[in-house]
Amino acid sequence: MRIHNIIKTVCLAGSLALLSACEDWLEIEPKDRFGDTTVWGSEENADMFLNDIYNQLPHLNNETQNLDQYSDNSYVGAEWMNARTTIYTGALSPTSWIPGPWDMWKWGRQNNDDAKGQYERIRSCNLFITKVTESDFSADYKKERLAEARFLRAWFYHYLWMAYGGVPIITEVLDNNVSTDIFYPRETAQKTFEFIDKELDEIKDDLPPRRSGSDLGRASKGAILTLKGWVELFHASELRNPGKDKKRWEAAAATLKDVIDLQVYRLQPTILDLWTEATNNNDEVIFDFQMSKQNGGRREGLFGPVFVKGVQSSWGNMQPTQELVDDYCMANGLPITDPASGYDKNNPYKNREKRFYQSILYDGSMWQGEEIITRVGVGSPNEIDTSSDSDVTNTGYYTRKTIDESVNGADNLQMSNGMANYIFFRYADVLLMYAEASLEAGDKPTAVEYLDMVRTRGGNMPSIDDTYPQGITENQLREIIRRDRRIELAFEDKRWWDILRWKICDGENGVMNKPIGGMKIEDTNGDGVWEYNYHEVGKRTFLPRMYYQPLPQYVIDKNPVIREQNGGEDGWVNGQNPGY
Structure with a gap:
């Protein structure tokens, strides 16, 4: 049975929930909350614990706010989403931070009722590594499963490293009943990289x-x-x-x-x-x-075309930008900006490379047996929404790639059946x-x-x-x-x-400082001739400091060791990344 099914069928689910619990971002947990003999009594039971860690990988099939929304690939009309409220506005700060899609770079719990972050997941890896190393399980089991746990730990650390730069490296199970050294400093970005790289190098042959x-x-x-x-x-x-x-x-x-x-x-x-x-x-x-x-998964209900056969089938949460569409080459391999490409601005979707048709739903595309119409004035429910008043596309495009056409989006809106x-x-x-x-x-x-x-x-x-x-x-x-x-x-x-x-995000020519574009198709003169006009959907502001995420203020408040870190090769100020 594949690993993401196993965890849902075992009687140890309650024990695993306790094992996954944690007091705060420091991941300190008294050992008397669970019975070691139950969880670590056999290889099969230990596998259940490891499978639960796999189950916490930040897959985005059920994530309303996908990572492409943060970039220049996609736009989303919902004003409450992080891309709109924080990334596009340049409003990132220690008190206005974002955890990333599926808490991808969330540091850790802010309080006991909060969702897990990467350090809770890292603690689970550390606990598994410690317990399995101490066990009398077979040598083959130890070799393989310890390599898996170290891989997962490196995986969680690499998200933190990409987002923040240097972070505390914790490889033991912290216990506030035993140890007083519960506050770890940030390692430099270079040392954090070296740790991740070395971990992966040591297990690659296992x-x-x-x-x-x-x-x-x-x-x-x-x-x-x-x-x-x-x-x-x-x-x-x-x-x-x-x-x-x-x-x-x-x-x-x-x-x-x-x-x-x-x-x-x-x-x-x-x-x-x-x-x-x-x-x-x-x-x-x-x-x-x-x-x-x-x-x-719910990709079809989250990211597909909004209306199919007159029924709302998606929230339309990933809308390709004109800038992305313009980067698809022509079938001859040349970019549309090349005079020899054959690109026709009055017929912009003709003779493009195959990946364009496999990735983008545009005006005239077929989806589930129906033509998707985004042009203005023909009464289509998918007509471009230039005011962000609805879920319908603001750019004139929908996502095709990564969406399974065999899944009914209307059903997927209600249930995770992808x-x-x-x-x-x-x-x-x-x-x-x-x-x-x-x-x-x-x-x-x-x-x-x-x-x-x-x-x-x-x-x-x-x-x-x-x-x-x-x-x-x-x-x-x-x-x-x-x-x-x-x-x-x-x-x-x-x-x-x-x-x-x-x-390439910041500055006058930075891709995240340019207007966000779409395509508005309309019969401007009422003569039956459709014009393809660039439509500015919105603007973004990307500040140089935003290449690194700010450490959440609650992290700095709780860790006096980090607060004392200043200067150095990463230029921290009271433990915080520069500019914040």
């Missing part, structure tokens, strides 16, 4: 290359190496590598090549072959969250990361080779050499790789981290 059968959803060598490669790529990028140390790119490239050399992953024919129940656990998936009938797994990492991402790392490490031919594997998949577009027979510069290739990451990984919660690590 798990099989890929999982199958009853182990689907568990960590594997492929997952470990991919997380390691991603963390190294982030560490090599402009935000964390202002000195442009090429060795960091070389390290990332080497790790990502190790994933490729496992030879257990391959691209699916198209990106539409990834997000359905029928295609779950395909050869492109490296690490995912296994959905189940007891724990289904069965497509949530994918954290897939092989196309690895190929694009490897292409980027290779380019920045000075290996342009390798970058082109692996970029082409993704761009040309399923006849999407010609190769780089065929598209640019005259050749391209290093800067041009960098722009193409970055555009391809945006297009290939759209709506997969990657763009936010990419624009942060590339440090």
